[in-house]
Amino acid sequence: MTYDVAVIGAGIVGAAVAYRLREAWPEARLLVIEKEPHPAAHQTGRNSGVIHSGIYYKPGSLKATLCAQGREELYDFAQTWHIPHExxxxxxxxxxxxxxxxxxxxxxxxxxxxxxxxxxxxxxxxxxxxxxxxxxxxxxxxxxGIIDYRAVTARLLEQSKATVVFSAPLKGLVPQREGYLIYAGNGSYESRYLIACAGLQADRVARLDGLRPPLRIVxxxxxxxxxxxxxxxxxxxxxxxxxxxxxxxxxxxxxxxxxxxxxxxxxxxxxxxxxxxxxxxxxxxxxxxxxxxxxxxxxxxxxxxxxxxxxxxxxxxxxxxxxxxxxxxxxxxxxxxxxxxxxxxxxxTPEGTFWDDFYFVARERSLHVLNAPSPAATAALALGRAIVQKAFSTWNLSSPVSTTGR
Ligand SMILES: Cc1cc2nc3c(=O)[nH]c(=O)nc-3n(C[C@H](O)[C@H](O)[C@H](O)COP(=O)(O)OP(=O)(O)OC[C@H]3O[C@@H](n4cnc5c(N)ncnc54)[C@H](O)[C@@H]3O)c2cc1C
The missing domain is CATH 3.30.9.10 (D-Amino Acid Oxidase, subunit A, domain 2)
Structure with missing residues (x-):
């Protein structure tokens, strides 16, 4: 089976991307690949559980705008799905x-x-x-506010209706004429497009895709x-x-x-x-x-x-x-x-400064989220939308699109 989009990583960013992909592309065949046995195993499931206001960030930055938008979307989402929050x-x-x-x-x-x-x-x-x-x-x-981010991630994944494969670390990406052959865990998968949201492993996953990211995760x-x-x-x-x-x-x-x-x-x-x-x-x-x-x-x-x-x-x-x-x-x-x-x-960066904003790089058939620090959990719903929009515009897909449409 060939998937339309494969998302690497089932933290809150990967889950929100899958959720926004489903909205933008209702018939898409979506795959989420996660190396751990359950979602939110790393940063997302071990954070402070705070819904940030957005007060700290440089006005006009992605952090400032997506935090403010995402915060209110997160409150609505939590209310709709009865996720503990306040x-x-x-x-x-x-x-x-x-x-x-x-x-x-x-x-x-x-x-x-x-x-x-x-x-x-x-x-x-x-x-x-x-x-x-x-x-x-x-x-x-x-x-x-405060919220249970594990519960948010699980609900986003569920609502994305993606096929989610757990305990499947990404091992290799082989570019093909119309997408990727993806080796993960004991399996291999074909997908036309790829979005990597690998958190602490973001630079390594980007390198598997042939990128030379300017940033190193420390x-x-x-x-x-x-x-x-x-x-x-x-x-x-x-x-x-x-x-x-x-x-x-x-x-x-x-x-x-x-x-x-x-x-x-x-x-x-x-x-x-x-x-x-x-x-x-x-x-x-x-x-x-x-x-x-x-x-x-x-x-x-x-x-x-x-x-x-x-x-x-x-x-x-x-x-x-x-x-x-x-x-x-x-x-x-x-x-x-x-x-x-x-x-x-x-x-x-090689100069020893930390990259202070969200950062993603889109290519012909892939997009890599290279930096999603705090407040990425708060911002996830807005960030997921921004990532999907960036991917679609780079890949020249309109929204919504059908699998047969292109
Ligand atoms: C201590 C701490 C406190 C924080 N507090 C807050 C807060 O209160 N509010 C807030 O908004 N933000 C907070 N943050 C920031 C927020 O938690 C992160 O920005 C957000 O969780 C990032 O989500 P993510 O999906 O990018 O990364 P992650 O949650 O780390 O998810 C990445 C996923 O990718 C998977 N993965 C990686 N490599 C591979 C591979 N090769 N193959 C398959 N899967 C792979 C990982 O297993 C993981 O599940 C905090 C962060 C920390 C660490």
Whole structure:
């Protein structure tokens, strides 16, 4: 059987692409190939579960526009399919007077990004929102929410009506006159077009398709702690610090999850493996590829202070607690219990800068998503649509098209 489009990867981006493909091409024969035994096994299933507002991103960037669009589409989708979620709002908190100018600049960016309902709060305005949080000022962002991204991914896949093959790592792509012969797991598949959404493996999958991507994926692990159930009352919703001005993270934050638990984290440390989640996880190929890339060393050189701090904090519960206590002084070190980890795919250029926007490259019969960092889960429905539109315009397909139409 020849498929019309094969999607590599059943994270939320691959699932949203399959869902949007079904809308654009109702009769298409769609295939999704996933190397793990279930969807959302990596970044999607191990993220913070936050529906981001879009306040942080550079106005006019893909991140800013697709996050705002995708956020509202995600709320609608969750409502339609009864997926656990809540539009609970969040606080971004300045903890020292020196941070106030940055807080105001972020608020101005939020206005420029047209984030609905944001409010600048004084020190005294904070307790009604978060009784145990202390700061010299804060931004209240009412459209931020929480959701179960695994459930979203599973529902998107189901609604795409694609054939989904699990436990089938992509091994080879052989271009043919009218598409690809795809080797994955123990099988081979034919497809006329291909869209790769491989997250932490995006650069490798692109290389299998003969591309020489300018970016290298370098893994950065994020560890979480959880609050003991008796201490959850200290956090009502979401409490974030100001994001670091140059390091690509939002800072360890406190997040209520849809199941009622409260998580603290994640930090961001260089990881010795792309898909091993323990603090000491090591993979030789991943490490060699990261450390033989000059962009990694340039990144380390630029950010050695932050990197060192993150590394110390990864092995010191006390340092982790001290970061959180700046936001919620009532937190005790015993309130924190070590929990899970996630790994981010950081796309680095050879110059050692991180690629700060979504990035996909379309070719004659394929499209590769080379960078889909946060807020890609929030943005997934809009991002999936943008990817399908880009693919169709490059492949010269109109929408909707029929399989016999071309
Ligand atoms: C710690 C952490 C916290 C985050 N918090 C948030 C948040 O709160 N809100 C938010 O919006 N975003 C958040 N993000 C970002 C968000 O989770 C990611 O941007 C998003 O999940 C990316 O989805 P994806 O489908 O591209 O990647 P993934 O979820 O990693 O999926 C890629 C899939 O491709 C498969 N694959 C890879 N290679 C192959 C192969 N060779 N053959 C077959 N299959 C393959 C993988 O197994 C995987 O299932 C967070 C990320 C992390 C790591």
């Amino acid at each position: 539009r609970c709002g969040k606080l971004i908190v300045a903890t020292t007077p020196e941070e106030l100018p940055r807080l105001k600049a972020l608020y101005a960016r939020g206005l420029e990004n047209q984030i609905p309902g944001i409010r600048l709060l004084s020190e005294d305005d904070i307790p009604p929102y978060e009784p145990y949080c202390r700061g010299v000022g804060a931004i209240y962002v009412p459209v931020t 893994p950065f692990r994020g560890d979480y702690y959880e609050l003991r159930p008796e201490s959850r009352y200290k956090v009502r919703n979401l409490i974030y610090p100001l994001p670091h001005p140059t390091y690509p993270v939002l800072g360890v934050h406190l997040t209520r999850m849809v199941d009622g638990s409260v998580e603290a984290g994640p930090n961001a440390v260089f990881a010795w493996a792309r898909e091993i989640y323990s603090r000491t996880g090591f993979n030789l190929r991943d490490t060699i590829e990261a450390l033989t890339f000059k962009g990694t060393w340039r990144f380390f050189f630029k950010h050695w202070r932050e990197g060192l701090m993150e590394y110390r904090r990864a092995f010191s519960k006390r340092l982790f607690w001290e970061s959180l206590r700046r936001l919620v002084p009532a937190l005790q070190i015993e309130d924190l219990v070590p929990a899970r980890s996630g790994i981010r795919a950081l796309a680095l």
